[in-house]
Amino acid sequence: MNGRYPPKNVLGQLAIVLHAHLPYVRKNEINSLEEDWLFQAILECYIPLLQSIESSKKENPENTKLTISLSPTLLSLLNNIQIQETFPSWIKTRNDFLNELPLKEKNASAFLIKNLNDKYLYWENCSGNLIEKFKVLNNSGNLDILTCAATHGYLPILRENPETIKGQINTAIRSHENIFETKPLGIWLPECAYYEGLDEILFNSGIRYTILDGHGILNSTPRPRYGVYAPICSKKGVAFFGRDSESTLPVWSAKEGFPGDKVYREFHKDLGWELPLSKLQKKGISTKRPLGLKFHKITDENISLGEKEFYLENEAKNKAAEHADAYLLARSKQLEKLTLSSSFKPLLVAPFDAELFGHWWYEGPFFIENILKNSNKYSIKLTNLKEFLIQKPNLQICDPSPSSWGQGGYHNYWINDANAWIVPEITKAGSTFVDLCLENFNNDLSLRLFNQAARELLLSESSDWSFILRAGTTTELAKERIERHLFRFWKLVEMIKNHSNINFKFLEDIEEEDNVFPNINIDDWRK
Structure with a gap:
């Protein structure tokens, strides 16, 4: 491993990797569940993450570094004029529901009304062109934007016909290049799923790096000298980064990690389940379903949804800042233990679904913002995968192991009694x-x-x-x-x-x- 980078006073590096993906929403699917998935992700995840990255870039430009994959189907939706034109009416419908609440509930949801309007103002200021916002951050080097398989196909189950895998990957690359005017060098493999020989297809398509779950690296042949704390390179010339479970568990786990704290917003208590169906139907919503209107806090996981207390935004933001500091402190101690010599600077790779931040964990983007702004204080160099490889580190040659990050670690979640047909x-x-x-x-x-x-x-x-x-x-x-x-x-x-x-x-x-x-x-x- 090259000892020149990062600087000597830095304990090591942290690469946070976010995977943003939604399935394709067909034309004219207005007021559908699939449209709700997209608009809630735009409102709660993509805009807040962009705001957090842009805010951090102003204060800490050199250490504001993230890797994010934007799947081709998601990009096609963000680039869709009809969707851009429909989003304002979707926002208005939700504002209407909140403004029609009884006084007590309306006061409790005031933060939500404010945030709806704030995110919509951001949308208006960029004319709904979120892709351009991502492109600017990609060009500045603050983001490393990866592609993904075209429709997020699970590649190991397509391997009988390698040409179908080439179709998934090359369609994605062409779509990415058409939008960002540059070919992607990195890819997020759907579900981090890998099988022997996939690296050759990736290399021949122009892909040079990707991410696997930890056991995909640890079970490589030969066993990697530095485990998951340095990328490996396959014989075909593709670099593989490994997920560090210690860096991801505090964020992934609602039970053992940060998102389950009692002051955070309760995900499951949504106004859409509580309003009369007749009221929903007046707004063109045919069935009861989540509206993305949640204004209660977790309170205590053992009490019923009906007993949840109202959400207090400042309380939750303070807790998210505390958790960001706790996360950075833990990574600092972890890196200190891993620093074997002055010539080895370990890399921690922490991949997550992007929608975790903001949609599932409402305070997630604020947590990310605090990570980006405060990492210097803990002697941690934030990096993205492209920036790390540009430094030309010496990578060990290994054959990665078949794996996925799904339940069980391999392919059984996508081949079982429910879906094997x-x-x-x-x-x-x-x-x-x-x-x-x-x-x-x-x-x-x-x-x-x-x-x-x-x-x-x-x-x-x-x-x-x-x-x-x-x-x-x-x-x-x-x-x-x-x-x-x-x-x-x-x-x-x-x-x-x-x-x-x-x-x-x-x-x-x-x-x-x-x-x-x-x-x-x-x-x-x-x-």
């Missing part, structure tokens, strides 16, 4: 499409059919639906999504094989509805 369905579709792509396209209509079939195949491969089926939440929605995209895929395949029977109305409708990846290239699926 998906695997043969998408495998068959992938094989058929790869074989079809061997043909030459003889006209623009053929290419149009192939392009849309590729989109439907990618959308059917999304790991979100497998995850939902295993978790047992909105399972009907997940099943419907998979079956819809596969039905459309096979209908398009039928048209490709039988040019005399083209249903142009069907083609036009799904082109409009599943309008994603405009620069899709069928060559990505060719052997």
Whole structure:
């Protein structure tokens, strides 16, 4: 490991990595559950994180460093004009609900009304173009923005047809380059899932680094000299960073970590569950569901939701600042123990789902802001993965181990009794499409059919639906999504094989509805 970087007075480095992803929301899906997922993430996570990073950059520009992956489907949504035009009315609906509350509840939710308006003002000031905000921070080096697989496909279950994996990765790279005007060097593997040989596909696509769960590094061959505290490099030339569980547990765990503190906002008590259905329906919301309107605190995890006390924002912010200091102090002590010699400066890699910060843990962005602003006090150099590799450290050559960061550490969460039926369905579709792509396209209509079939195949491969089926939440929605995209895929395949029977109305409708990846290239699926 190169001893010139970071400076000698620094104990080591900390790389916080955030993974931001949401599944594709089809056109005209207004007032849907999927639209709520997106808008709540924009309001509670993406805007607050941008504000925190920008605020820290003003005070501590050299140590304001984060890595963030923005999945291609999420970028397509943030770049969608219809969504940008719909967000204001979504905000107004929630403001209306809060302003119509009885006086006691309205006073308790005053902080929420203020925050709604504050985040909407930020949105208005950038004309809804959050991507440009991320781009500025990427260009300044404060952010290292990674790509992800195109539709967050779980790559190990696609390995029977390597071309389908190439389709996922190369579509993502092309989408990222189209938006950010630069090719990504790093990728977030969906669910940090890795299998032997994937590094060769990554390298050939131009990817040079990614992140695995800790055991993906620790079980490498040979066993890494520095464990997860330094990246390794595969024989194919891809660097792998390993998750440090000690750096993530205090944030991941609601029971053992910070997010479960009694002064923080209670996630499960939402006004959407408490308002009469008739009132929701007047605003175009057809079913009871969370609205993102929460103004009670955890209070005590053992009491019922009905007994939760009102949330006090200043109390929670003070606690988040305390927790940020406690986190930095613990990392400082950890780095001090790990510093084996003056020539070794350990690196702690702490990856999280971005939506944890703000959506699941409402105070999360404020916690991040305090980490960014105060890390210097604890002799910790914040870095991002690209910046670390630019220093040209000497990396040990190892073959990483198959792994994931899902429950059980491997692939069983995506191959089990609840969702294993998906695997043969998408495998068959992938094989058929790869074989079809061997043909030459003889006209623009053929290419149009192939392009849309590729989109439907990618959308059917999304790991979100497998995850939902295993978790047992909105399972009907997940099943419907998979079956819809596969039905459309096979209908398009039928048209490709039988040019005399083209249903142009069907083609036009799904082109409009599943309008994603405009620069899709069928060559990505060719052997």
